[in-house]
Amino acid sequence: MSHPNRERADRILDAAGELLLRMGYRKVAVDDIARAVGIGKGTVYLHWRNKELLFQALMMRESADLTDEILGRIKADPAMILPHRMISASFLVTHRRPLVMAMLRGNADMFGSLGDLALRKQQDELRTQFEETMLRHGLIRSDVPNLTYALNASTLGFYLGDTLSDEFAGIPLEEKADVLAYMIRTAFEPAGEPDPGAVADVAADLGSALEQLVSGYRQGIYAHDPTRAPG
Amino acid sequence: MSHPNRERADRILDAAGELLLRMGYRKVAVDDIARAVGIGKGTVYLHWRNKELLFQALMMRESADLTDEILGRIKADPAMILPHRMISASFLVTHRRPLVMAMLRGNADMFGSLGDLALRKQQDELRTQFEETMLRHGLIRSDVPNLTYALNASTLGFYLGDTLSDEFAGIPLEEKADVLAYMIRTAFEPAGEPDPGAVADVAADLGSALEQLVSGYRQGIYAHDPTRAPG
DNA sequence: GGTTGACCGAAAGTGCGGTTCCGGTCAACA
DNA sequence: TGTTGACCGGAACCGCACTTTCGGTCAACC
Numbered sequence: 001m002s003h004p005n006r007e008r009a010d011r012i013l014d015a016a017g018e019l020l021l022r023m024g025y026r027k028v029a030v031d032d033i034a035r036a037v038g039i040g041k042g043t044v045y046l047h048w049r050n051k052e053l054l055f056q057a058l059m060m061r062e063s064a065d066l067t068d069e070i071l072g073r074i075k076a077d078p079a080m081i082l083p084h085r086m087i088s089a090s091f092l093v094t095h096r097r098p099l100v101m102a103m104l105r106g107n108a109d110m111f112g113s114l115g116d117l118a119l120r121k122q123q124d125e126l127r128t129q130f131e132e133t134m135l136r137h138g139l140i141r142s143d144v145p146n147l148t149y150a151l152n153a154s155t156l157g158f159y160l161g162d163t164l165s166d167e168f169a170g171i172p173l174e175e176k177a178d179v180l181a182y183m184i185r186t187a188f189e190p191a192g193e194p195d196p197g198a199v200a201d202v203a204a205d206l207g208s209a210l211e212q213l214v215s216g217y218r219q220g221i222y223a224h225d226p227t228r229a230p231g
Numbered sequence: 232m233s234h235p236n237r238e239r240a241d242r243i244l245d246a247a248g249e250l251l252l253r254m255g256y257r258k259v260a261v262d263d264i265a266r267a268v269g270i271g272k273g274t275v276y277l278h279w280r281n282k283e284l285l286f287q288a289l290m291m292r293e294s295a296d297l298t299d300e301i302l303g304r305i306k307a308d309p310a311m312i313l314p315h316r317m318i319s320a321s322f323l324v325t326h327r328r329p330l331v332m333a334m335l336r337g338n339a340d341m342f343g344s345l346g347d348l349a350l351r352k353q354q355d356e357l358r359t360q361f362e363e364t365m366l367r368h369g370l371i372r373s374d375v376p377n378l379t380y381a382l383n384a385s386t387l388g389f390y391l392g393d394t395l396s397d398e399f400a401g402i403p404l405e406e407k408a409d410v411l412a413y414m415i416r417t418a419f420e421p422a423g424e425p426d427p428g429a430v431a432d433v434a435a436d437l438g439s440a441l442e443q444l445v446s447g448y449r450q451g452i453y454a455h456d457p458t459r460a461p462g
Numbered sequence: 463g464g465t466t467g468a469c470c471g472a473a474a475g476t477g478c479g480g481t482t483c484c485g486g487t488c489a490a491c492a
Numbered sequence: 493t494g495t496t497g498a499c500c501g502g503a504a505c506c507g508c509a510c511t512t513t514c515g516g517t518c519a520a521c522c
Contacts, residue, residue, distance in 0.1 A: 043466075154388060262497095272485090273488085467520100472514095481507100
């Protein structure tokens with residue numbers, strides 16, 4: 001076979017995503033997906049070696065799309081790389097993608113063991129680079145203790161809050177994002193206006209790093225040639 | 232019977248707590264507790280009408296002790312009521328009490344349905360009062376959007392972080408508490424030194440509110456007279 | 463050559479007796 | 493009068509045979 005239809009692969013992933021949200025990983029049969037697309041089950045296996053790789057591809061596509069969305073905003077307005085804008089935008093974008101939300105909640109019955117370690121590592125590196133660049137350009141306060149942990153812990157609750165209680169379910173997502181932005185800006189950014197030059201520099205830096213991340217994702221999606229190397 | 236031994240009640244609760252941590256709510260039999268204390272099972276039922284009330288009492292005692300601990304610190308140093316000190320101290324104190332940690336993690340197999348609504352309500356009121364008092368005395372910034380949600384979401388991640396990943400397991404608790412303190416102080420407190428008068432006022436206010444809370448807890452612990460009113 | 467779906471075996475689900483466990487009671491005891 | 497532990501019944505647990513589901517393969521078909 002050698003180069004299975006990429007457009008068909010996308011239709012398969014579309015169906016997989018839809019079914020995944022409706023029924024959860026365990027209950028989605030490969031045959032269900034195939035039937036939803038209108039192809040034979042064997043055809044699915046021409047694209048990915050097994051079920052798990054198919055769903056990994058789905059999550060990678062989702063991550064790539066999400067990252068692209070943020071990338072687009074940075075290009076439209078470089079000031080988007082300021083921590084408080086970047087983080088609250090990520091919050092919003094993430095919450096509007098049910099699959100991503102399900103993924104990072106680590107819904108165990110949603111996914112088998114989608115611990116894509118390579119990607120995790122790449123994201124970690126990106127985060128480290130992000131922090132270092134920000135610090136170097138003076139866009140993050142230099143007196144924050146244990147910056148990585150601080151950002152992580154301070155942000156986490158915004159993502160997990162509504163899964164644990166519905167106390168704040170009534171608050172619109174945008175308002176929550178504004179609260180997050182306030183907290184980040186006040187606690188992690190220096191007072192006063194940021195230097196436009198620094199912003200432009202960091203935007204360029206971060207932009208290319210994100211582009212690399214996206215292309216890494218995209219590469220992983222359709223490259224699971226069942227027999228050997230990518231076609 | 233009328234007034235069963237309060238000291239015996241405490242020994243029962245001690246044993247219950249120990250067993251709870253070792254085996255989880257479901258697997259702890261009332262008989263186990265009784266045997267650990269060296270009394271008959273029936274005697275346990277002279278103190279509490281059923282198993283659930285016993286464990287509710289346990290959690291109330293735990294909460295009361297914890298609150299007492301914080302109260303003591305406030306009395307020793309009124310400046311402890313400053314949000315960043317109060318919140319990070321609570322973080323530390325809480326993390327050092329395995330039962331409380333288990334409780335607020337809502338470990339489902341740890342507790343049946345210990346949704347003590349009355350107490351929840353009391354805590355909510357305390358929290359609201361805390362925020363209002365702080366605002367009125369200028370110890371919390373007045374420009375924080377949606378203060379209740381902001382405090383909640385910003386803090387939550389510190390409590391949940393280490394349950395979700397061991398990425399930061401190596402960081403000592405005290406260091407994490409410092410990070411939390413930094414974030415709260417920077418994002419939620421006004422710049423500059425707090426007014427000593429305001430601090431004293433709030434400490435008095437809050438102190439008595441906490442004392443009321445504790446006495447509310449204590450009342451609930453031993454008051455479950457199986458037949459009728461408290462002895 | 464690309465595509466398919468019948469087929470295979472493993473694994474998960476289901477139904478059902480039989481057994482154990484355990485919260486709660488209460489007659490007997492000290 | 494305070495305390496106990498044998499006792500009761502319901503619920504959870506267990507083992508097991510039977511059934512269903514489903515990931516992955518591959519001979520056949522177009």
